[in-house]
Amino acid sequence: HVQLVESGGGSVQAGGSLRLSCQASGHTYKRSFTLGWFRQAPGKAREGVAAIQSDDTDSYATSAEGRFTISRDNAKNTVYLQMNNLKLEDTAVYYCAADPGFYGPGYFRTHGSEIQYWGQGTQVTVS
Numbered sequence: 050h051v052q053l054v055e056s057g058g059g060s061v062q063a064g065g066s067l068r069l070s071c072q073a074s075g076h077t078y079k080r081s082f083t084l085g086w087f088r089q090a091p092g093k094a095r096e097g098v099a100a101i102q103s104d105d106t107d108s109y110a111t112s113a114e115g116r117f118t119i120s121r122d123n124a125k126n127t128v129y130l131q132m133n134n135l136k137l138e139d140t141a142v143y144y145c146a147a148d149p150g151f152y153g154p155g156y157f158r159t160h161g162s163e164i165q166y167w168g169q170g171t172q173v174t175v176s
Contacts, residue, residue, distance in 0.1 A: 051075040051082075051166040053145045058171030061135055065175075069130040071145030071168055082149050083157045084121055084128040085164075088141035088173075097158030098143070099130060108154035112138075135175045142170040 057069040069086065085100030099119035101107045107119050118131040128145065145168035148157060157164065 051078045051147055053147055053166055053168035055143065055145045055168045055171040058143060058173045060174040060176065063135060063137055063175055065135050066131070066133045067135065067173060068132070069143055069145075069171060069173075071128045073126045073128075073147055073166075077149075078126065078147070079149065080123045080126070082147045083152070083154060084119075085146050085154065085157050086119065086128075086130045087144045087146055087158075087161055088139075089144070090138075090141040093141075095144075095161055096141075097161055100154035100158040101128065102154050106154055108158050110158065132173070135173075137175050139173060140175045141173060143173050144168055144170045 052074045055071045081103045083102050086098045087095050089095045098113050099109045101119045101121050116134045121128045146164045147166040148164045
């Protein structure tokens with residue numbers, strides 16, 4: 050089993066920044082897992098924001114490109130999402146996700162229904 054615990058959400062003004070963190074734990078977690086961030090706003094479909102493989106190959110949604118940066122610290126079993134120049138439309142619940150599957154971060158980000166492990170989510174509100 051794998052547990053994912055997110056932190057770092059909150060309220061911020063448009064143009065501001067936030068950094069989300071997600072720490073993975075559990076006896077089945079391995080540093081080879083692909084990790085990523087999804088978000089879901091009220092009334093909207095879930096969106097894969099960013100994903101990163103164990104070799105740091107990453108993938109971003111068009112909406113996140115140039116503003117968000119995903120990174121991972123394998124020594125801490127933690128994945129981060131640095132979000133800069135936040136916009137009103139970034140308001141959503143952000144979920145950390147992890148999967149042991151051997152596919153690229155682009156596939157991970159666009160096939161959320163196949164991902165095994167999810168965090169509880171953290172609210173990001175931009176005003």
